[in-house]
Amino acid sequence: MTYTHEPGSFLMRREWLVLAAVSLSFFFLNAATFASLGVVLYTMVGELHWSFKAAGFSFSLLGIACGLSSVFPTTLMKRIGPRYTMALGGLVLVAAYMLASYTHGLLAFYAAMLLLGLGYSLTGNVPAIYAIACWFPRRSARMIGLYLMIGAFGGVVGPPLARAIVAFSADWRVYWMEMAGVAVAVTLVNLLCLRDRAIEADPPAGAKGAPASPAEIAATGWTYRSAIATPQFLAVAASMTMTMACVTTINSVALNHLGILGVAPDTAAFALAAMALVMTVAKGVAGPLCEIMSTRRLLVLGLALQVVGIALFAHAGTLVGIGAFALAFGIGWGVAYLAASVLLLEYFGKDIGSQVLGMVWTITTVAAAGPVAAGAIADQIGTFAPIFYLYAVLMVAAIVPLMLLGRPMLAGTGPFARRGAEPDDGSQGAVAQVPAS
Known part of the structure; x- marks a missing residue:
């Protein structure tokens, strides 16, 4: 472009x-x-x-x-x-x-x-x-x-x-x-x-103007097709799908779920507002954190906090439980949301990374089934708790590949790559200007 x-x-x-x-x-x-x-x-x-x-x-x-x-x-x-x-x-x-x-x-x-x-x-x-x-x-x-x-x-x-x-x-x-x-x-x-x-197509600079690292240079040359074919893209997409499944389900059934646990509707509504407020602050704090620590590890931390929060929400029948849920899940949601977006820019550059981000949100469409599944479970057994425990398990499964996978590498790159290797369509991708994870 x-x-x-x-x-x-x-x-x-x-x-x-x-x-x-x-x-x-x-x-x-x-x-x-x-x-x-x-x-x-x-x-x-x-x-x-x-x-x-x-x-x-x-x-x-x-x-x-x-x-x-x-x-x-x-x-x-x-x-x-x-x-x-x-x-x-x-x-x-x-x-x-x-x-x-x-x-x-x-x-x-x-x-x-x-x-x-x-x-x-x-x-x-x-x-x-x-x-x-x-x-x-x-x-x-x-x-x-x-x-x-x-x-x-x-x-x-x-x-x-x-x-x-x-x-x-x-x-x-x-x-x-x-x-x-x-x-x-x-x-x-x-x-x-x-x-x-x-x-900006200038060569990427390392920290404090140092020469670019091999990891930063790796963000150059990606194409859309090669990016979405990487396991790293799939791992980020899976983490965001689980995040959105949790968020949409919580927003849809919170009053009914907490009502079954004996919580007043006003208190349940306050819990949602508190969660949104904590998430808002967490997104702002996560931005500077991405500049001083690994964005991939920050994403893992956000997902782990969501696991804790969603498990607490399953039986959050007291004010202490509701507060702990709002704090843990709100921070995890905000941090993971920001880190996932930045991580794609780091991996694939600004141009391809922004295109890949659109595909991530397309994949998260399946999260719309979450509220339907929660309602079906509650109709059968009278409680929403099992769906939240299931979400916690699936979120852990989404964390594992993020912990194991490093930065994606283009075909023809690495220590034995042929110099001057071109992307598969002959185009040059953008250079990521944010710290490598």
């Missing part, structure tokens, strides 16, 4: 405008999609007389649409760049919110959720992380962590904001209309602030 950008002293200011714009977009996405959908659905179900199963399917449909459309941004960015990819996504979001506001039946609302999922992908992590990596080549990990932290805070603000809008207006349609208006404003901000910058 080659894009133009304005030269001169304004570059220093432009990079912060880019970071602010993509962070605002992610904040809005988290506040006005998954986090608040359940709040608005509660009112819609009563007025439109939908069944809980039919309404709940819209949540799963949103997740499926996000996952399956995650490959679209990488294709569009090759042609129109991240700026117009995110602008197009903003227009799709506006259409989705307007369609939702005029909903009278399930089919129209399902169509709105499909559009909302597509808009989420086009304005979400794939183009945003690529833009950050291009504008902050030497501080990618830190700035991606800041971006994810700001965006994740939308998940804390979104539910109470949605509740307030619906209560004040006494009409859920007003909420969707207002979100359409905010989507227009966010899209305009993106058009004004974002600029497409060429990928």
Whole structure:
């Protein structure tokens, strides 16, 4: 990919405008999609007389649409760049919110959720992380962590904001209309602030300007096909799939699960908010940590904390248990989410790494089956606990290959490689500018 950008002293200011714009977009996405959908659905179900199963399917449909459309941004960015990819996504979001506001039946609302999922992908992590990596080549990990932290805070603000809008207006349609208006404003901000910058192709520098290490040089020359064929990619994809399965299932069944354990609904809702808040802070802290320690080991640590958290959640019937769950799982979720994104950039470079990230989110679509499986188990035996123990075991299984696998190597590289070996399609990948793991 080659894009133009304005030269001169304004570059220093432009990079912060880019970071602010993509962070605002992610904040809005988290506040006005998954986090608040359940709040608005509660009112819609009563007025439109939908069944809980039919309404709940819209949540799963949103997740499926996000996952399956995650490959679209990488294709569009090759042609129109991240700026117009995110602008197009903003227009799709506006259409989705307007369609939702005029909903009278399930089919129209399902169509709105499909559009909302597509808009989420086009304005979400794939183009945003690529833009950050291009504008902050030497501080990618830190700035991606800041971006994810700001965006994740939308998940804390979104539910109470949605509740307030619906209560004040006494009409859920007003909420969707207002979100359409905010989507227009966010899209305009993106058009004004974002600029497409060429990928920095300078040789990678080691710590403090030292010569590049063989591991850093290994991030050059990857192609999309060769990257997704590596066991390292599959290991990262598996870890993110398990993370998203845990997150979606917890958000879907938390009130029912904790209710069975004797926990009041208000306390259960507070547990979810606390988990989201801890996760938000963890994402911000994980960015600088990626610059001073192995990102791969940081990912393993995040997954291990999720194992502890999800096991605690299975029987979190006390305030102490709920607090321990929120702390352990929130930190693990935030750290793993950030580390997985940065690790792909380290392994495959900014260009190919951002494309591979889109495929990871496509694979995580299978996590949408988690809430369905949890409900089926609870219907049969009267408790959700077994699904969380199963998740803990599967998460441990996802940790093992990450601990055993090192940095991926291209065919024709290594100590006995022929000098000047070319990628399989003759193209050169981007160089990772973040520390090797």
